[in-house]
Amino acid sequence: MQTFRHIIISALCAALFSISCKNVLDVKPQGNYTTGNYWRNQNDALDGITGIYNVLLEEDYTGFNEFVFDNCSDDQVRGGDHDYDDAIEAFTYDASSYSVRVGWRWKYETINRANTALIYIPKITDIDPAIKNRCLGEARFFRAFAYWRLLLIYGDVPLITEDDVQKSIYNKPKVGADQVRQQIESDLIAAADLLPESYSNADKGRVSKGTAWGLLCKLYMEWKKLDKAIEYGNKVISNPNYALAPNYQDNFSVATGNNSEMLLAVQTVDGNGYSDFITYHAPRKWNGWSFFYPTKSLVDEFESGDPRKDICIMKPGDKIDIGTEIATYTADLSWTGFHYRKFCSWKPGGGLNYSLKTPLMRSADIYLLVAEAKIRLNGAGAGDAEIQAIRKRASATLPPVNGAGMKVLMHERRVELCGENERQQDLLRWDKAGLIDITAINKQPKLTYDGQIITKGGAARTFIKPKHYYFPLPQQEIDKSKGVLKQNPDY
Numbered sequence: 001m002q003t004f005r006h007i008i009i010s011a012l013c014a015a016l017f018s019i020s021c022k023n024v025l026d027v028k029p030q031g032n033y034t035t036g037n038y039w040r041n042q043n044d045a046l047d048g049i050t051g052i053y054n055v056l057l058e059e060d061y062t063g064f065n066e067f068v069f070d071n072c073s074d075d076q077v078r079g080g081d082h083d084y085d086d087a088i089e090a091f092t093y094d095a096s097s098y099s100v101r102v103g104w105r106w107k108y109e110t111i112n113r114a115n116t117a118l119i120y121i122p123k124i125t126d127i128d129p130a131i132k133n134r135c136l137g138e139a140r141f142f143r144a145f146a147y148w149r150l151l152l153i154y155g156d157v158p159l160i161t162e163d164d165v166q167k168s169i170y171n172k173p174k175v176g177a178d179q180v181r182q183q184i185e186s187d188l189i190a191a192a193d194l195l196p197e198s199y200s201n202a203d204k205g206r207v208s209k210g211t212a213w214g215l216l217c218k219l220y221m222e223w224k225k226l227d228k229a230i231e232y233g234n235k236v237i238s239n240p241n242y243a244l245a246p247n248y249q250d251n252f253s254v255a256t257g258n259n260s261e262m263l264l265a266v267q268t269v270d271g272n273g274y275s276d277f278i279t280y281h282a283p284r285k286w287n288g289w290s291f292f293y294p295t296k297s298l299v300d301e302f303e304s305g306d307p308r309k310d311i312c313i314m315k316p317g318d319k320i321d322i323g324t325e326i327a328t329y330t331a332d333l334s335w336t337g338f339h340y341r342k343f344c345s346w347k348p349g350g351g352l353n354y355s356l357k358t359p360l361m362r363s364a365d366i367y368l369l370v371a372e373a374k375i376r377l378n379g380a381g382a383g384d385a386e387i388q389a390i391r392k393r394a395s396a397t398l399p400p401v402n403g404a405g406m407k408v409l410m411h412e413r414r415v416e417l418c419g420e421n422e423r424q425q426d427l428l429r430w431d432k433a434g435l436i437d438i439t440a441i442n443k444q445p446k447l448t449y450d451g452q453i454i455t456k457g458g459a460a461r462t463f464i465k466p467k468h469y470y471f472p473l474p475q476q477e478i479d480k481s482k483g484v485l486k487q488n489p490d491y
Contacts, residue, residue: 137194
């Protein structure tokens with residue numbers, strides 16, 4: 001029997017998910033399958049859902065481009081040769097900027113595939129009822145996930161559901177952020193009801209009830225519904241199926257990446273399923289493309305004796321096993337003198353090991369969101385248990401927390417989740433809640449390992465509120481809609 005890890009890398013024709021339309025959501029048909037001769041049995045349903053997972057491998061989606069938006073934060077700067085991404089971290093982008101526009105397609109492709117699955121899978125009779133429910137739960141989850149990413153990046157966006165597909169209504173105006181949140185909430189609650197709590201080894205990597213609960217927790221934090229964030233976050237924290245991995249390193253190792261803590265990760269298999277994520281992070285000298293560089297501010301955030309620092313960061317003098325040798329990391333390998341170590345792995349014979357998973361959501365994130373919600377609702381000390389669980393897992397020798405307030409919580413999120421595309425969203429959430437001043441943070445230059453202003457991307461920046469809370473809608477999509485889509489304010 002094929003395992004999910006093998007199935008995930010089999011490309012499924014986009015035509016299986018296409019519905020005829022001539023607008024922003026068009027998908028060019030490829031291959032011979034159509035909705036008329038597909039969706040016949042259980043195998044079709046399973047392969048159809050796998051086609052939704054496959055979108056995560058795309059370079060302009062979670063393979064790379066989604067992580068570009070964290071260049072806006074104080075944790076990292078862009079590297080590589082995409083000079084156009086200077087506009088992202090400098091807040092000088094506009095509606096035509098490359099990284100602003102390319103991910104739009106893949107989020108709506110995910111939505112398109114999920115909608116099609118939700119239309120046709122209920123009609124399949126030759127299928128195990130438990131498998132049918134699971135497939136429908138997966139489709140609901142990924143539609144929610146795509147809308148979640150659209151919400152974080154653009155705010156107000158068009159909602160396209162299976163009802164619109166059946167009525168051939170695609171060119172729709174955007175709706176308010178609260179309506180997008182309500183759609184995400186509805187899909188995630190339904191997904192949690194349909195999905196199993198856990199999987200056998202053959203299906204490791206599929207989304208579970210805990211994945212849906214975790215994203216609900218994140219949604220409610222962004223929505224300022226802190227009591228609901230605690231409610232759904234506690235469903236994750238209290239369930240042993242989503243327990244923290246024994247060691248922090250387990251989350252960033254090929255052999256242990258699909259552990260209980262990993263609520264959502266992009267599944268790749270070296271030699272088959274390919275994601276650009278590891279290539280973009282590894283040093284160019286050692287088979288990578290060197291695109292994301294941690295700043296001195298992030299590296300200095302780690303406490304003395306915190307083992308997460310060496311797991312997360314490559315710094316001058318470090319010895320790195322690149323398969324063919326134990327190499328020495330030198331400051332000239334990046335613009336800052338640092339790389340993310342946690343996202344790099346090499347095969348014993350040399351070359352990057354593409355079986356390393358891309359982490360998109362971990363239980364540790366949910367522990368710390370519950371702690372944050374408790375502190376904000378009930379005051380300092382209310383989140384000590386959750387913060388301490390994260391610190392104790394990192395090292396039993398780290399000083400325990402006692403009466404922790406938001407400053408301690410912010411520190412713990414920064415070091416625990418560094419590089420995992422959470423920092424800028426944390427800063428935005430805290431600024432909107434009046435807990436920090438994101439404008440003041442961005443006025444501070446980004447520094448290299450030896451305290452110099454980073455040559456590219458390090459200059460002080462001007463963050464304009466509320467304009468820069470969201471990116472502009474891609475101009476090409478507004479043009480295709482013939483004016484139905486309206487641009488975000490101030491762009």
